[in-house]
Amino acid sequence: MEAETCKRELVIEIPFDLVRKESESLATQYARTARVPGFRPGRAPRELILRRFRDPIREEVAQTLLPRFFQNTAKEQNWTVVGDPRFEDLKLEDDQPLKCKVTFEVYPAIEVGDYKGIEVAEERVAVTDADIDKAIEELRDGAATLEEVEDRPAADGDILNVRYEGRDVKAQKTALIESTEGTVRLGEKTTLPEFNQNLQGVRQGDIREFEVAYPEGFPESKLAGKTVHFRAEVQAVKRKVAPKLDDDLAKTVSSSATLEELKGVLRKQIEERRDREAEAAAKRKLMDALIERVKFPVPETMIEERLDEKLRNLAGQLFDQGVDPRRANLNWAKLRVDLRQEAEKEVRGGLILEKIADAERLEISEEEMDEAIRQLSAGSGETPAALKTRLTRNGRLARLQSGRRNQKALDLIYRNAKVVRQQSLA
Numbered sequence: 546m547e548a549e550t551c552k553r554e555l556v557i558e559i560p561f562d563l564v565r566k567e568s569e570s571l572a573t574q575y576a577r578t579a580r581v582p583g584f585r586p587g588r589a590p591r592e593l594i595l596r597r598f599r600d601p602i603r604e605e606v607a608q609t610l611l612p613r614f615f616q617n618t619a620k621e622q623n624w625t626v627v628g629d630p631r632f633e634d635l636k637l638e639d640d641q642p643l644k645c646k647v648t649f650e651v652y653p654a655i656e657v658g659d660y661k662g663i664e665v666a667e668e669r670v671a672v673t674d675a676d677i678d679k680a681i682e683e684l685r686d687g688a689a690t691l692e693e694v695e696d697r698p699a700a701d702g703d704i705l706n707v708r709y710e711g712r713d714v715k716a717q718k719t720a721l722i723e724s725t726e727g728t729v730r731l732g733e734k735t736t737l738p739e740f741n742q743n744l745q746g747v748r749q750g751d752i753r754e755f756e757v758a759y760p761e762g763f764p765e766s767k768l769a770g771k772t773v774h775f776r777a778e779v780q781a782v783k784r785k786v787a788p789k790l791d792d793d794l795a796k797t798v799s800s801s802a803t804l805e806e807l808k809g810v811l812r813k814q815i816e817e818r819r820d821r822e823a824e825a826a827a828k829r830k831l832m833d834a835l836i837e838r839v840k841f842p843v844p845e846t847m848i849e850e851r852l853d854e855k856l857r858n859l860a861g862q863l864f865d866q867g868v869d870p871r872r873a874n875l876n877w878a879k880l881r882v883d884l885r886q887e888a889e890k891e892v893r894g895g896l897i898l899e900k901i902a903d904a905e906r907l908e909i910s911e912e913e914m915d916e917a918i919r920q921l922s923a924g925s926g927e928t929p930a931a932l933k934t935r936l937t938r939n940g941r942l943a944r945l946q947s948g949r950r951n952q953k954a955l956d957l958i959y960r961n962a963k964v965v966r967q968q969s970l971a
Contacts, residue, residue, distance in 0.1 A: 628846035661961040701732025709777040898951035
C-alpha cells in the first residue's frame with residue numbers, strides 16, 4: 546500500500562493458452578446459434594466462427610477472464626477490495642497474452658491500540674424549577690384553543706388566516722406565488738419580518754400590500770434574488786387561549802391526577818432525557834479521541850459513497866419540505882466539497898468501530914435486528930415485514946446491521962471508559 550493512500554495498481558497478464566481455451570469455448574457456444582452463410586446452425590467450423598465473431602468473442606473473453614484472475618490474485622495477496630476495480634489499457638492481440646492494468650482500493654490496516662480506559666468528561670445539566678415551569682407552559686400551549694379576535698386589531702402572538710399571492714415587481718404579470726391560503730403567526734422568529742411588520746394591527750377583511758426582497762441564496766430558486774410584491778387578504782384573526790394552571794390541566798395533558806404529580810413526572814422525564822444527552826455527548830468525545838489517536842488512510846471509494854448518501858439525505862429533506870432539490874438554489878458541487886471532511890471523519894470512525902467489534906466478536910442477533918426494524922417502522926407508516934423487505938431489496942438492511950454492530954462497539958468503549966461526571970446548572 547502506498548503511503549497515505551489505499552490505492553493500488555496491478556498489471557494482469559493472462560497466458561495465451563488460457564485466452565485461446567476460453568476463446569474456443571465461446572466459439573463453440575456461438576456456433577450453436579450463429580447464422581453463417583453456407584452452413585447450417587452448429588455446423589460452421591470453429592476457426593470460421595473465431596474470425597467472423599472476433600470482436601464480440603474477444604470482449605467476452607476479457608469480461609470473463611480479467612475479473613476471475615483479479616479475484617484470485619486478491620485472494621492470494623489477502624486483499625480486501627473496496628468497491629469495484631477499474632480495468633484499463635486492455636491489450637489483446639493475436640497469439641499474445643491478455644494484458645490489462647487494474648486500479649483499485651483495499652481496506653487499510655488498522656491498529657486501534659488500547660480502546661479501554663479512555664478518560665472522558667460527562668457533563669449533566671441539573672433540572673431546575675424553571676425547567677419544569679417551561680415544560681408545563683409548553684403543555685399549556687399545546688392544549689390551547691383558538692378563538693376569534695373581534696374587539697381589537699391583531700398583535701404579536703395572534704394567528705392570522707390569510708389568502709395571499711406574490712408577483713415579481715419587475716414583471717407584475719408573473720405570479721411567483723399563486724393565490725393560496727396560509728397561516729401567519731405574528732411576532733414569531735420563523736415568520737418573515739416583512740409579514741410581521743405589515744400585518745400588525747389588521748382586522749378581518751383588511752387587505753395589505755407590501756414587498757419582500759429575497760436573498761440570492763434563498764433555498765427556493767424561483768424566489769432567490771427577487772423582490773416579490775405580496776397582496777394579503779386577512780380572513781380571520783385568532784388568539785390562543787391556554788387552559789388554567791390547575792389539576793384539570795394535568796388530567797387533560799397527561800395521566801397525572803394533580804398538577805404536583807405532573808411536575809414530578811416532568812422532572813423525571815427531563816432528567817432521563819438529559820442523562821441520555823450527556824451520555825451521547827460523552828460517546829461523541831470518545832469517538833473523537835479514537836479518530837484523533839488512530840491514524841490510517843481512508844479509501845476514497847468509501848468517502849465518495851458516504852458523500853453520495855449525505856447528499857441524497859439532504860435532497861430527501863428538501864422534498865419533505867416541499868422543495869424540489871433540482872430547483873433549490875444550492876451549489877451541489879460546493880456542498881460536496883464542504884461535506885467531504887465530515888464524510889471522511891464518519892467513515893474513519895465507522896472503520897475503527899468495525900475493527901473493535903471484530904476484536905470483541907460482537908454480533909447483532911436476529912431478535913435485535915427485528916427490534917431495530919420495529920422501531921424504524923413505527924414512524925414510517927410501513928409494517929415491519931414490508932420495511933424489512935424494502936431494506937433487503939435496496940441493500941440497506943446490511944448497512945442497518947453494520948450500524949447497530951458499530952453502536953454496540955461504542956457502547957462497550959463507553960462502559961469501559963473512565964467517565965468523569967460533572968454537573969452544571971445550564
